Amino acid sequence: MKTKLLAILACVLWGSAFVGAKVGFEYMEPLRLSGFRFTLAGMLLWPLLIAKRVDIKSHFKYWRFMLMFAFLQSFMQYGLFFVGLNKVPAPTAAVIVGATPLFIAIMAHFALKNDQMTLRKVIAILLGFSGVFFISFAKGDMTGGGSDFYIGVGLLIVSNIIGGSTNILLARHPGSISPILLTSFANFTGGLMLLTVSFFIEDSKGNGYPSEFWAALLWLAMIPAAGFSIWYTLLKKPGVKVSELNMWRFIIPVTGCILSWLLLPGVYPDVVSVTGILIITVSLLILQLPQKQNKKIENG
Numbered sequence: 459m460k461t462k463l464l465a466i467l468a469c470v471l472w473g474s475a476f477v478g479a480k481v482g483f484e485y486m487e488p489l490r491l492s493g494f495r496f497t498l499a500g501m502l503l504w505p506l507l508i509a510k511r512v513d514i515k516s517h518f519k520y521w522r523f524m525l526m527f528a529f530l531q532s533f534m535q536y537g538l539f540f541v542g543l544n545k546v547p548a549p550t551a552a553v554i555v556g557a558t559p560l561f562i563a564i565m566a567h568f569a570l571k572n573d574q575m576t577l578r579k580v581i582a583i584l585l586g587f588s589g590v591f592f593i594s595f596a597k598g599d600m601t602g603g604g605s606d607f608y609i610g611v612g613l614l615i616v617s618n619i620i621g622g623s624t625n626i627l628l629a630r631h632p633g634s635i636s637p638i639l640l641t642s643f644a645n646f647t648g649g650l651m652l653l654t655v656s657f658f659i660e661d662s663k664g665n666g667y668p669s670e671f672w673a674a675l676l677w678l679a680m681i682p683a684a685g686f687s688i689w690y691t692l693l694k695k696p697g698v699k700v701s702e703l704n705m706w707r708f709i710i711p712v713t714g715c716i717l718s719w720l721l722l723p724g725v726y727p728d729v730v731s732v733t734g735i736l737i738i739t740v741s742l743l744i745l746q747l748p749q750k751q752n753k754k755i756e757n758g
Contacts, residue, residue: 532649557711559586569630
Protein backbone atom coordinates (compact mmCIF):
# COMPACT_ATOMS: atom_id res chain seq x y z
CA MET A 459 0.00 0.00 0.00
CA LYS A 460 2.84 2.42 0.85
CA THR A 461 4.43 1.81 -2.56
CA LYS A 462 1.16 2.60 -4.32
CA LEU A 463 0.60 5.79 -2.31
CA LEU A 464 4.12 7.03 -3.03
CA ALA A 465 3.74 6.21 -6.72
CA ILE A 466 0.44 8.12 -6.83
CA LEU A 467 2.04 11.11 -5.09
CA ALA A 468 4.90 11.23 -7.61
CA CYS A 469 2.48 11.01 -10.54
CA VAL A 470 0.24 13.77 -9.18
CA LEU A 471 3.32 15.99 -8.85
CA TRP A 472 4.35 15.26 -12.45
CA GLY A 473 0.81 15.94 -13.64
CA SER A 474 1.00 19.46 -12.25
CA ALA A 475 4.06 20.25 -14.40
CA PHE A 476 1.95 20.94 -17.49
CA VAL A 477 0.36 24.01 -15.92
CA GLY A 478 3.65 25.32 -14.55
CA ALA A 479 5.38 24.87 -17.91
CA LYS A 480 2.63 26.68 -19.83
CA VAL A 481 2.91 29.62 -17.43
CA GLY A 482 6.70 29.62 -17.80
CA PHE A 483 6.52 29.57 -21.63
CA GLU A 484 4.92 33.02 -21.51
CA TYR A 485 8.24 34.46 -20.33
CA MET A 486 11.00 32.04 -21.38
CA GLU A 487 11.84 29.69 -24.26
CA PRO A 488 11.30 25.95 -23.54
CA LEU A 489 14.90 24.66 -23.42
CA ARG A 490 16.05 27.56 -21.26
CA LEU A 491 13.10 27.15 -18.92
CA SER A 492 13.79 23.42 -18.68
CA GLY A 493 17.47 24.11 -18.02
CA PHE A 494 16.81 26.52 -15.17
CA ARG A 495 14.17 24.13 -13.81
CA PHE A 496 16.47 21.12 -13.56
CA THR A 497 19.54 23.00 -12.42
CA LEU A 498 17.52 24.45 -9.55
CA ALA A 499 15.90 21.05 -8.87
CA GLY A 500 19.32 19.48 -8.41
CA MET A 501 20.38 22.24 -6.02
CA LEU A 502 17.21 21.89 -3.93
CA LEU A 503 18.33 18.38 -2.94
CA TRP A 504 21.80 19.41 -1.70
CA PRO A 505 20.62 20.14 1.88
CA LEU A 506 18.91 16.73 1.98
CA LEU A 507 22.10 15.00 0.84
CA ILE A 508 23.95 16.69 3.71
CA ALA A 509 21.21 15.90 6.25
CA LYS A 510 21.20 12.22 5.25
CA ARG A 511 25.01 12.12 5.19
CA VAL A 512 25.12 10.51 1.75
CA ASP A 513 28.65 9.31 1.02
CA ILE A 514 29.24 11.11 -2.27
CA LYS A 515 32.83 9.85 -2.67
CA SER A 516 31.70 6.24 -2.67
CA HIS A 517 29.50 7.00 -5.70
CA PHE A 518 32.41 8.18 -7.87
CA LYS A 519 32.73 4.67 -9.26
CA TYR A 520 29.29 5.11 -10.87
CA TRP A 521 30.11 8.41 -12.57
CA ARG A 522 29.77 7.04 -16.12
CA PHE A 523 26.31 5.63 -15.41
CA MET A 524 25.21 8.79 -13.62
CA LEU A 525 26.44 11.03 -16.45
CA MET A 526 24.70 8.88 -19.07
CA PHE A 527 21.55 8.92 -16.95
CA ALA A 528 21.66 12.72 -16.69
CA PHE A 529 22.08 13.02 -20.46
CA LEU A 530 19.20 10.65 -21.27
CA GLN A 531 16.73 11.73 -18.60
CA SER A 532 17.16 15.42 -17.88
CA PHE A 533 18.71 16.56 -21.16
CA MET A 534 17.12 14.35 -23.82
CA GLN A 535 13.80 13.28 -22.28
CA TYR A 536 12.84 16.59 -20.73
CA GLY A 537 14.40 18.75 -23.41
CA LEU A 538 12.13 17.01 -25.95
CA PHE A 539 9.23 17.14 -23.48
CA PHE A 540 9.41 20.92 -23.03
CA VAL A 541 9.85 21.65 -26.74
CA GLY A 542 6.95 19.31 -27.56
CA LEU A 543 4.73 20.74 -24.82
CA ASN A 544 5.31 24.23 -26.21
CA LYS A 545 3.65 23.11 -29.47
CA VAL A 546 0.71 21.11 -28.05
CA PRO A 547 -2.21 22.08 -25.76
CA ALA A 548 -1.54 21.08 -22.14
CA PRO A 549 -4.42 18.54 -21.81
CA THR A 550 -3.41 16.83 -25.08
CA ALA A 551 0.23 16.67 -24.00
CA ALA A 552 -0.82 15.26 -20.61
CA VAL A 553 -2.67 12.35 -22.23
CA ILE A 554 0.23 11.56 -24.58
CA VAL A 555 2.82 11.67 -21.81
CA GLY A 556 0.50 9.57 -19.65
CA ALA A 557 1.01 6.76 -22.15
CA THR A 558 4.62 6.26 -21.00
CA PRO A 559 3.69 3.01 -19.14
CA LEU A 560 2.70 1.44 -22.45
CA PHE A 561 6.19 1.92 -23.87
CA ILE A 562 7.80 0.78 -20.62
CA ALA A 563 5.71 -2.41 -20.46
CA ILE A 564 6.84 -3.37 -23.96
CA MET A 565 10.49 -2.50 -23.31
CA ALA A 566 10.51 -4.26 -19.92
CA HIS A 567 9.24 -7.47 -21.56
CA PHE A 568 12.41 -7.67 -23.66
CA ALA A 569 14.87 -6.19 -21.17
CA LEU A 570 13.87 -7.63 -17.76
CA LYS A 571 13.48 -11.34 -17.03
CA ASN A 572 11.04 -10.84 -14.14
CA ASP A 573 8.72 -8.49 -16.06
CA GLN A 574 7.18 -10.50 -18.86
CA MET A 575 4.15 -9.67 -20.97
CA THR A 576 0.74 -11.09 -20.03
CA LEU A 577 -2.65 -10.98 -21.70
CA ARG A 578 -3.73 -8.44 -19.09
CA LYS A 579 -0.85 -6.12 -20.06
CA VAL A 580 -1.50 -6.61 -23.79
CA ILE A 581 -5.15 -5.56 -23.36
CA ALA A 582 -4.12 -2.53 -21.30
CA ILE A 583 -1.43 -1.54 -23.82
CA LEU A 584 -3.79 -1.78 -26.80
CA LEU A 585 -6.41 0.27 -24.98
CA GLY A 586 -3.87 2.85 -23.88
CA PHE A 587 -2.39 3.27 -27.35
CA SER A 588 -5.86 3.63 -28.82
CA GLY A 589 -6.44 6.50 -26.39
CA VAL A 590 -3.19 8.19 -27.42
CA PHE A 591 -3.89 7.85 -31.15
CA PHE A 592 -7.48 9.00 -30.69
CA ILE A 593 -6.60 12.20 -28.87
CA SER A 594 -3.62 12.94 -31.14
CA PHE A 595 -5.51 12.72 -34.42
CA ALA A 596 -8.87 13.99 -33.20
CA LYS A 597 -7.28 16.98 -31.46
CA GLY A 598 -5.15 17.62 -34.53
CA ASP A 599 -8.29 17.86 -36.67
CA MET A 600 -9.96 20.18 -34.13
CA THR A 601 -7.01 22.57 -33.98
CA GLY A 602 -6.32 22.59 -37.71
CA GLY A 603 -3.56 19.98 -37.41
CA GLY A 604 -0.67 22.30 -38.31
CA SER A 605 2.82 20.85 -38.69
CA ASP A 606 3.85 22.30 -35.31
CA PHE A 607 1.14 20.29 -33.55
CA TYR A 608 2.20 16.96 -35.05
CA ILE A 609 5.90 17.73 -34.52
CA GLY A 610 5.02 18.37 -30.87
CA VAL A 611 3.17 15.06 -30.63
CA GLY A 612 6.16 13.25 -32.17
CA LEU A 613 8.59 14.87 -29.73
CA LEU A 614 6.41 13.91 -26.77
CA ILE A 615 6.27 10.28 -27.95
CA VAL A 616 10.06 10.12 -28.36
CA SER A 617 10.35 11.66 -24.87
CA ASN A 618 8.13 8.82 -23.59
CA ILE A 619 10.39 6.19 -25.14
CA ILE A 620 13.55 7.73 -23.66
CA GLY A 621 11.81 7.96 -20.28
CA GLY A 622 11.03 4.25 -20.47
CA SER A 623 14.65 3.41 -21.21
CA THR A 624 15.91 5.31 -18.15
CA ASN A 625 13.53 3.38 -15.88
CA ILE A 626 14.85 0.08 -17.22
CA LEU A 627 18.48 1.22 -17.03
CA LEU A 628 18.06 2.02 -13.35
CA ALA A 629 16.22 -1.21 -12.58
CA ARG A 630 18.99 -3.24 -14.25
CA HIS A 631 21.90 -1.37 -12.68
CA PRO A 632 23.57 -3.69 -10.17
CA GLY A 633 25.09 -0.96 -8.04
CA SER A 634 23.65 0.58 -4.91
CA ILE A 635 23.16 4.21 -5.92
CA SER A 636 21.52 6.69 -3.58
CA PRO A 637 18.23 7.72 -5.27
CA ILE A 638 18.57 11.24 -3.85
CA LEU A 639 22.14 11.65 -5.10
CA LEU A 640 21.23 10.27 -8.54
CA THR A 641 18.25 12.62 -8.75
CA SER A 642 20.31 15.62 -7.70
CA PHE A 643 23.18 14.82 -10.07
CA ALA A 644 20.94 14.02 -13.04
CA ASN A 645 18.84 17.14 -12.55
CA PHE A 646 21.74 19.53 -11.98
CA THR A 647 24.03 18.16 -14.71
CA GLY A 648 21.22 17.71 -17.25
CA GLY A 649 19.98 21.20 -16.43
CA LEU A 650 23.39 22.69 -17.20
CA MET A 651 23.43 20.81 -20.53
CA LEU A 652 20.02 22.25 -21.42
CA LEU A 653 21.07 25.77 -20.44
CA THR A 654 24.24 25.55 -22.52
CA VAL A 655 22.36 24.42 -25.64
CA SER A 656 19.58 26.97 -25.10
CA PHE A 657 21.99 29.93 -25.17
CA PHE A 658 23.16 28.84 -28.62
CA ILE A 659 19.80 28.10 -30.27
CA GLU A 660 17.18 30.18 -28.42
CA ASP A 661 16.65 33.92 -28.20
CA SER A 662 15.49 35.60 -25.01
CA LYS A 663 11.86 36.71 -25.01
CA GLY A 664 12.83 39.74 -22.97
CA ASN A 665 9.43 40.06 -21.31
CA GLY A 666 10.77 40.44 -17.79
CA TYR A 667 10.12 37.96 -15.03
CA PRO A 668 7.16 38.76 -12.75
CA SER A 669 6.30 36.91 -9.55
CA GLU A 670 4.04 34.54 -11.53
CA PHE A 671 7.08 33.29 -13.46
CA TRP A 672 9.23 32.76 -10.37
CA ALA A 673 6.42 30.88 -8.63
CA ALA A 674 6.00 28.61 -11.66
CA LEU A 675 9.78 28.03 -11.92
CA LEU A 676 10.10 27.15 -8.22
CA TRP A 677 7.19 24.71 -8.45
CA LEU A 678 8.62 23.17 -11.64
CA ALA A 679 11.94 22.67 -9.83
CA MET A 680 10.33 21.07 -6.78
CA ILE A 681 8.48 18.50 -8.92
CA PRO A 682 11.53 16.57 -10.23
CA ALA A 683 13.41 17.03 -6.95
CA ALA A 684 10.62 15.26 -5.02
CA GLY A 685 9.07 13.12 -7.76
CA PHE A 686 12.21 11.42 -9.03
CA SER A 687 13.61 10.89 -5.53
CA ILE A 688 10.43 8.96 -4.72
CA TRP A 689 10.37 7.11 -8.04
CA TYR A 690 13.99 5.95 -8.03
CA THR A 691 13.60 4.73 -4.46
CA LEU A 692 10.60 2.63 -5.53
CA LEU A 693 12.38 1.27 -8.62
CA LYS A 694 15.21 -0.11 -6.48
CA LYS A 695 12.89 -1.82 -3.98
CA PRO A 696 13.03 -5.64 -4.13
CA GLY A 697 10.05 -7.21 -5.86
CA VAL A 698 8.90 -4.05 -7.62
CA LYS A 699 8.30 -4.62 -11.34
CA VAL A 700 9.16 -1.71 -13.61
CA SER A 701 6.15 -2.11 -15.90
CA GLU A 702 3.61 -2.45 -13.07
CA LEU A 703 5.02 0.49 -11.10
CA ASN A 704 4.92 2.65 -14.21
CA MET A 705 1.27 1.83 -14.85
CA TRP A 706 0.51 4.37 -12.13
CA ARG A 707 1.74 7.00 -14.59
CA PHE A 708 -1.73 6.86 -16.13
CA ILE A 709 -2.67 9.20 -13.28
CA ILE A 710 -0.52 11.91 -14.91
CA PRO A 711 -2.91 12.75 -17.78
CA VAL A 712 -5.89 12.89 -15.43
CA THR A 713 -4.08 15.29 -13.08
CA GLY A 714 -2.60 17.29 -15.96
CA CYS A 715 -5.94 17.74 -17.71
CA ILE A 716 -7.92 18.64 -14.61
CA LEU A 717 -5.36 21.20 -13.40
CA SER A 718 -5.06 22.69 -16.91
CA TRP A 719 -8.85 23.12 -17.11
CA LEU A 720 -8.96 24.69 -13.67
CA LEU A 721 -5.91 26.97 -13.82
CA LEU A 722 -5.06 27.89 -17.43
CA PRO A 723 -7.08 30.64 -19.11
CA GLY A 724 -8.96 29.59 -22.23
CA VAL A 725 -8.46 25.86 -21.61
CA TYR A 726 -11.68 23.91 -21.10
CA PRO A 727 -12.78 20.26 -21.10
CA ASP A 728 -13.72 18.85 -24.50
CA VAL A 729 -15.03 15.53 -25.73
CA VAL A 730 -11.66 14.47 -27.18
CA SER A 731 -9.64 15.03 -23.99
CA VAL A 732 -12.26 13.48 -21.72
CA THR A 733 -12.61 10.42 -24.00
CA GLY A 734 -8.84 9.98 -24.13
CA ILE A 735 -8.62 10.12 -20.34
CA LEU A 736 -11.43 7.58 -19.95
CA ILE A 737 -9.78 5.12 -22.35
CA ILE A 738 -6.44 5.34 -20.55
CA THR A 739 -8.14 5.12 -17.14
CA VAL A 740 -9.76 1.84 -18.19
CA SER A 741 -6.26 0.58 -19.10
CA LEU A 742 -5.05 1.42 -15.60
CA LEU A 743 -8.04 -0.26 -13.97
CA ILE A 744 -7.43 -3.48 -15.91
CA LEU A 745 -3.86 -3.59 -14.62
CA GLN A 746 -4.97 -2.91 -11.04
CA LEU A 747 -7.69 -5.58 -10.85
CA PRO A 748 -7.46 -7.94 -7.87
CA GLN A 749 -5.16 -10.90 -8.50
CA LYS A 750 -7.97 -13.48 -8.83
CA GLN A 751 -9.66 -11.46 -11.56
CA ASN A 752 -6.32 -10.97 -13.29
CA LYS A 753 -5.87 -14.74 -13.56
CA LYS A 754 -9.29 -15.10 -15.14
CA ILE A 755 -8.42 -12.47 -17.76
CA GLU A 756 -4.98 -13.92 -18.46
CA ASN A 757 -6.38 -17.43 -18.80
CA GLY A 758 -9.04 -16.20 -21.22
